[in-house]
Amino acid sequence: MLEQGFLKELGEKIEQGIAILRIYNDPEIYELERKRIFARAYIFVAHESEIPQPGDYVVRYVGDESYIVIRGEDGRIRALFNACRHRGMRLCRSEKGQAKTFLCPYHGWTYRNTGELIGVPAEKEAYGGRLDKAKWGLYEAPHVESYNGLIFVSLDPRAPSLKEYLGGMTWYLDLLTRRSSAGLEVIGAPQRWVVDVNWKLPAENFSSDAYHTLMTHRSLVQLGMAPSDPQFAMYGTHISAGNGHALGIGFIPEHLPLPPFLGYPEPVINALKRNYPSEAQVQVAEKMQFWHGTVFPNLSLLNAALPIPFLTFRVWRPMGPNRTEIWSWFLVERDAPEDFKRRSYETYVHTFGTSGVFEQDDVEIWRGITAMAGGPTAERFELNFQLGMHFQPDPTWPGPGTALPLDYAERNERVWLREWYRYLVSENPWQ
Ligand code: FES
Numbered sequence: 001m002l003e004q005g006f007l008k009e010l011g012e013k014i015e016q017g018i019a020i021l022r023i024y025n026d027p028e029i030y031e032l033e034r035k036r037i038f039a040r041a042y043i044f045v046a047h048e049s050e051i052p053q054p055g056d057y058v059v060r061y062v063g064d065e066s067y068i069v070i071r072g073e074d075g076r077i078r079a080l081f082n083a084c085r086h087r088g089m090r091l092c093r094s095e096k097g098q099a100k101t102f103l104c105p106y107h108g109w110t111y112r113n114t115g116e117l118i119g120v121p122a123e124k125e126a127y128g129g130r131l132d133k134a135k136w137g138l139y140e141a142p143h144v145e146s147y148n149g150l151i152f153v154s155l156d157p158r159a160p161s162l163k164e165y166l167g168g169m170t171w172y173l174d175l176l177t178r179r180s181s182a183g184l185e186v187i188g189a190p191q192r193w194v195v196d197v198n199w200k201l202p203a204e205n206f207s208s209d210a211y212h213t214l215m216t217h218r219s220l221v222q223l224g225m226a227p228s229d230p231q232f233a234m235y236g237t238h239i240s241a242g243n244g245h246a247l248g249i250g251f252i253p254e255h256l257p258l259p260p261f262l263g264y265p266e267p268v269i270n271a272l273k274r275n276y277p278s279e280a281q282v283q284v285a286e287k288m289q290f291w292h293g294t295v296f297p298n299l300s301l302l303n304a305a306l307p308i309p310f311l312t313f314r315v316w317r318p319m320g321p322n323r324t325e326i327w328s329w330f331l332v333e334r335d336a337p338e339d340f341k342r343r344s345y346e347t348y349v350h351t352f353g354t355s356g357v358f359e360q361d362d363v364e365i366w367r368g369i370t371a372m373a374g375g376p377t378a379e380r381f382e383l384n385f386q387l388g389m390h391f392q393p394d395p396t397w398p399g400p401g402t403a404l405p406l407d408y409a410e411r412n413e414r415v416w417l418r419e420w421y422r423y424l425v426s427e428n429p430w431q
């Protein structure tokens with residue numbers, strides 16, 4: 001049992017920019033997160049380009065539960081809990097495919113790709129005509145919604161619409177997902193690997209932590225793989241978009257000769273000027289040197305040029321208090337020049353793929369924190385989240401949310417933790 005008062009004290013500390021190390025490796029906190037965060041919040045499961053045709057499916061996770069994300073023969077996308085309604089056997093054991101029906105390997109119940117139960121062996125003889133198949137279709141997640149091709153699932157019937165959940169974050173997601181009217185496409189399958197890391201560490205890091213770049217990734221500046229000024233990640237805006245969603249947008253400083261629009265090819269730049277909903281978004285994109293952020297709770301996005309621009313989505317799939325499966329997608333504008341797509345993909349693999357040079361740096365840090373967080377000393381060990389607490393919001397910032405004028409700040413981590421805490425202690429987080 002979480003001892004009485006721990007959560008209350010934690011809540012008070014978070015308000016002062018203090019966390020307790022224990023939260024990054026604690027089985028009871030993890031149990032609460034499973035029920036109160038992953039069974040309620042909108043969780044990213046797939047990009048629409050992964051399941052373009054009726055019958056296309058991918059098996060994905062909502063928290064640590066397996067769901068079949070499928071485009072039914074009626075064209076609708078559903079997330080079906082991957083368990084047979086007879087005795088609970090895992091129904092689909094391949095990760096991706098095309099199916100009109102799913103046949104359970106235990107006793108052979110068969111379901112249509114829309115979830116209805118359509119076949120039961122020896123139905124007449126064994127059930128005597130008493131089985132009402134209409135009642136025994138697969139369990140369907142109550143909310144499956146997309147924004148610009150990004151598919152999210154919420155298991156909480158009370159949840160608001162995805163658009164309401166994303167709120168101001170849509171303005172910033174547009175920068176990454178609306179460059180082309182043809183949309184984005186996922187290239188290849190998402191890379192996946194398991195690390196001894198608490199899932200919150202990467203989620204917070206991507207939402208907020210430009211500060212670590214100077215130290216953790218310094219060798220890459222020295223190797224010439226990042227801009228020459230080791231503080232390149234400091235120059236930018238640190239934005240809390242509401243509902244726990246947060247990001248940083250780096251801007252090209254005058255002393256670094258970086259190309260506008262991240263150096264995307266001309267046709268992509270021309271298209272974004274037509275496709276972005278507002279002129280303010282075009283102006284932000286022109287000056288942008290990187291975009292890092294997290295959609296609460298566990299989808300992070302990164303768009304950077306190292307030196308070729310690339311876009312990756314990553315999900316920090318929780319597997320326990322000290323284990324996370326990293327899912328990493330590479331996406332590119334569907335109508336971008338083929339040569340650019342190839343170079344962008346290679347840059348992603350070298351930097352943020354499984355063995356990417358940035359990725360390895362980060363995982364080593366998150367493992368180190370998780371390893372320190374599991375013992376009795378960690379139960380009372382305070383952490384400082386106060387970087388940039390003195391900054392005043394920039395009143396001239398054209399986008400939604402609260403923007404600080406430098407990306408070396410921890411306001412986003414504070415906002416992320418506050419939202420995390422709110423879910424943990426709320427009976428109904430939507431009130
Ligand atoms: S468990 Fe699926 S048919 Fe029996």
Ligand SMILES: [Fe+2]
Nearest residue numbers: 212216358362
């Ligand atoms: Fe990093």
